[in-house]
Amino acid sequence: MADNKIRNMEEFAAVSGISRPTVSKYFNDPDSVRRTTRERIEKALERYDYRPNIFAMNQNRKLTKNVGIVVPYLADPFFAEIARQIEQRCIAAGFRPTLYSAHGDPALEKDILDSLVSLKPAGVLLAPLGRASDRSAIEKFCDDVPTVLFDSNLDDVGEAFVGSDNFSFVSQTVDYLTRTGEPPCFFEMRTPANPNANKRRLAFVEVMERRGLEPRIIKVEGEGWAFEEIGRDGALRVLETGGFPTNTILCSNDRLAIGLLAACYEKGFRVGRAEGCALRVASHDDHPFSRFTCPSLTTAAHDYDAVANCAFGTLAELIEGGGRFDTRTETLFSARLVLRASA
Amino acid sequence: MADNKIRNMEEFAAVSGISRPTVSKYFNDPDSVRRTTRERIEKALERYDYRPNIFAMNQNRKLTKNVGIVVPYLADPFFAEIARQIEQRCIAAGFRPTLYSAHGDPALEKDILDSLVSLKPAGVLLAPLGRASDRSAIEKFCDDVPTVLFDSNLDDVGEAFVGSDNFSFVSQTVDYLTRTGEPPCFFEMRTPANPNANKRRLAFVEVMERRGLEPRIIKVEGEGWAFEEIGRDGALRVLETGGFPTNTILCSNDRLAIGLLAACYEKGFRVGRAEGCALRVASHDDHPFSRFTCPSLTTAAHDYDAVANCAFGTLAELIEGGGRFDTRTETLFSARLVLRASA
DNA sequence: GCAGAAATTTTACGCGCGAAAAATTTCAGT
DNA sequence: ACTGAAATTTTTCGCGCGTAAAATTTCTGC
Numbered sequence: 001m002a003d004n005k006i007r008n009m010e011e012f013a014a015v016s017g018i019s020r021p022t023v024s025k026y027f028n029d030p031d032s033v034r035r036t037t038r039e040r041i042e043k044a045l046e047r048y049d050y051r052p053n054i055f056a057m058n059q060n061r062k063l064t065k066n067v068g069i070v071v072p073y074l075a076d077p078f079f080a081e082i083a084r085q086i087e088q089r090c091i092a093a094g095f096r097p098t099l100y101s102a103h104g105d106p107a108l109e110k111d112i113l114d115s116l117v118s119l120k121p122a123g124v125l126l127a128p129l130g131r132a133s134d135r136s137a138i139e140k141f142c143d144d145v146p147t148v149l150f151d152s153n154l155d156d157v158g159e160a161f162v163g164s165d166n167f168s169f170v171s172q173t174v175d176y177l178t179r180t181g182e183p184p185c186f187f188e189m190r191t192p193a194n195p196n197a198n199k200r201r202l203a204f205v206e207v208m209e210r211r212g213l214e215p216r217i218i219k220v221e222g223e224g225w226a227f228e229e230i231g232r233d234g235a236l237r238v239l240e241t242g243g244f245p246t247n248t249i250l251c252s253n254d255r256l257a258i259g260l261l262a263a264c265y266e267k268g269f270r271v272g273r274a275e276g277c278a279l280r281v282a283s284h285d286d287h288p289f290s291r292f293t294c295p296s297l298t299t300a301a302h303d304y305d306a307v308a309n310c311a312f313g314t315l316a317e318l319i320e321g322g323g324r325f326d327t328r329t330e331t332l333f334s335a336r337l338v339l340r341a342s343a
Numbered sequence: 344m345a346d347n348k349i350r351n352m353e354e355f356a357a358v359s360g361i362s363r364p365t366v367s368k369y370f371n372d373p374d375s376v377r378r379t380t381r382e383r384i385e386k387a388l389e390r391y392d393y394r395p396n397i398f399a400m401n402q403n404r405k406l407t408k409n410v411g412i413v414v415p416y417l418a419d420p421f422f423a424e425i426a427r428q429i430e431q432r433c434i435a436a437g438f439r440p441t442l443y444s445a446h447g448d449p450a451l452e453k454d455i456l457d458s459l460v461s462l463k464p465a466g467v468l469l470a471p472l473g474r475a476s477d478r479s480a481i482e483k484f485c486d487d488v489p490t491v492l493f494d495s496n497l498d499d500v501g502e503a504f505v506g507s508d509n510f511s512f513v514s515q516t517v518d519y520l521t522r523t524g525e526p527p528c529f530f531e532m533r534t535p536a537n538p539n540a541n542k543r544r545l546a547f548v549e550v551m552e553r554r555g556l557e558p559r560i561i562k563v564e565g566e567g568w569a570f571e572e573i574g575r576d577g578a579l580r581v582l583e584t585g586g587f588p589t590n591t592i593l594c595s596n597d598r599l600a601i602g603l604l605a606a607c608y609e610k611g612f613r614v615g616r617a618e619g620c621a622l623r624v625a626s627h628d629d630h631p632f633s634r635f636t637c638p639s640l641t642t643a644a645h646d647y648d649a650v651a652n653c654a655f656g657t658l659a660e661l662i663e664g665g666g667r668f669d670t671r672t673e674t675l676f677s678a679r680l681v682l683r684a685s686a
Numbered sequence: 687g688c689a690g691a692a693a694t695t696t697t698a699c700g701c702g703c704g705a706a707a708a709a710t711t712t713c714a715g716t
Numbered sequence: 717a718c719t720g721a722a723a724t725t726t727t728t729c730g731c732g733c734g735t736a737a738a739a740t741t742t743c744t745g746c
Contacts, residue, residue: 007732009733019695020733022696024733025734034694034742052732054462056733059732060733060734074423075420075427077419099417118396228635261637266638295608296609341609350702364703364705377724380725396703402732403732405704
């Protein structure tokens with residue numbers, strides 16, 4: 001391209017022989033101009049590579065093409081993976097996604113939402129911290145910005161929720177474990193940050209009671225998002241003080257399970273369904289690393305693809321519809337049981 | 344606050360009894376206005392919560408307060424962690440960081456840089472994909488935007504580089520391993536994407552030869568960023584076809600090691616420095632999960648804190664200095680050996 | 687080939703703010 | 717109190733683009 005520097009849309013309109021506002025229309029929606037006009041613009045575009053000033057665009061536009069993606073803790077590969085999937089769908093649909101992590105900090109989550117407002121995003125996909133979140137701050141944010149919650153639900157906050165059917169997760173793992181061996185006990189944090197954890201515990205109790213089995217729950221101490229460490233420390237303490245009440249342990253999530261497996265390994269307890277194993281361990285989430293634990297982890301998997309698809313699809317629909325839904329929908333995806341070596 | 348809605352800086356200037364441009368100066372640098380003026384503005388700010396329109400600000404400003412952070416693969420907790428640290432330093436210094444991941448895709452990396460240009464960032468911290476990167480695209484980008492490379496160096500690209508002294512990493516691990524047992528062989532990908540991998544191999548060869556030992560290298564097949572899988576598959580193949588040439592394996596990085604440990608576990612090879620172990624395994628990076636592998640991984644650790652600090656500090660300096668350094672500096676940090684159970 | 691409607695383009699204006707130049711105020715030294 | 721320079725504030729202009737309304741072109745049906 002003979003890139004005679006184009007400074008602005010005015011100049012670009014001149015060299016392409018079209019008026020500036022028409023060029024503006026083209027950039028907002030190429031299909032809104034006549035085919036012949038579009039072709040002339042695109043031909044000029046090849047010769048002069050010009051791009052509209054993004055700040056000037058967004059200044060006057062009522063609605064930008066920005067989409068915010070907010071996750072509670074990006075160093076967790078689970079969120080990294082789901083964020084990646086959502087990001088790519090945004091791009092494919094012509095939006096400009098921006099990714100934020102609250103890094104486990106409620107104050108930072110609030111700051112992110114604050115600065116997100118001034119970006120006038122067309123919509124936001126928010127996975128809240130959960131219990132620690134400043135609920136009223138999030139509510140206020142959702143009043144200003146069309147928001148779809150995902151992963152972690154807050155009742156009546158946001159225009160919709162897309163997440164997991166925790167009951168399906170737990171019932172499948174419990175089902176499998178009781179069918180193939182001793183019924184499991186449940187291993188979790190005492191004060192989980194994430195509402196999914198509470199739903200999983202409740203599901204565990206319900207499923208076990210339905211079967212006439214006693215739902216035994218092991219709660220370990222620990223705050224924050226260092227789940228592996230909490231799981232390991234907690235499991236070490238249990239193993240050192242009498243051990244688990246059954247030979248089968250169902251962890252609330254994979255990251256706790258990774259910590260628990262580390263503890264078992266340290267203490268010399270062989271984990272798995274094979275001969276000579278002392279314990280069986282299963283879990284939930286299908287964390288990206290759970291294929292590489294020792295032993296590999298039997299777990300109930302999220303359908304990352306479907307969740308990302310639905311979350312973005314719901315947001316797109318919301319944006320189309322002007323930012324409000326008549327009724328708040330909650331879409332829950334079932335788990336897929338993944339059998340590996342640990343149980 | 345009696346938030347009588349303030350629409351713009353004009354109105355806010357009116358209610359605070361100051362002229363608009365003075366208010367503008369205040370927002371660009373509160374110390375640039377007289378103390379009495381500043382106090383009047385800040386008093387008004389409490390009553391009327393107003394925030395300047397970020398798009399209008401950036402449209403006319405020659406330099407924004409935006410900082411781009413680009414990493415090759417965010418689902419890798421190593422990058423998630425380093426990005427987190429850098430992010431927080433940006434915020435503390437009054438910048439607006441935005442995080443991007445190339446997700447292992449050179450085309451996406453190029454797209455990110457492209458769209459980053461139009462954000463007129465004050466500076467960018469870029470960890471390139473490495474070998475796969477479109478070097479000329481990155482070079483062109485660095486001409487337009489003050490850029491500091493980190494983690495992964497590209498010769499003569501960007502104004503500075505901050506990374507790791509790979510020789511220090513490898514010499515420490517080799518040193519330790521040879522001192523405490525059989526000399527290691529080196530386990531790596533045949534065609535590593537990251538230049539650090541090449542430097543580590545070269546360092547391994549050099550260190551071994553200095554000791555008069557034969558540098559034996561095991562190369563495994565595989566492309567992309569699924570290092571754990573590549574490590575496991577490669578190790579399985581080795582273990583099934585004669586095994587490793589020594590009982591001590593030094594992995595190029597922790598993620599490969601995680602895969603290798605999974606393979607060893609599957610095949611029943613006990614890893615560690617304790618009695619009865621068949622293999623010792625060590626590695627480099629101190630990946631956030633390497634404390635929770637089975638056994639926990641002996642590794643050469645990055646000083647995440649120092650690297651993040653230096654990378655951002657260098658960028659801040661670069662921005663202060665107008666976006667150019669006289670000479671391109673390369674700052675390398677040494678490793679800290681972390682002894683755990685695997686070797 | 688023509689009238690009228692529909693689609694498209696052009697005219698005209700304003701968005702909210704940054705920044706240089708001009709005007710004013712402040713302050714030290716006398 | 718007075719002068720002059722420095723610090724600060726105000727005047728003025730323009731950035732690059734969106735958008736409603738007006739003007740024009742294109743298209744449809746006869």
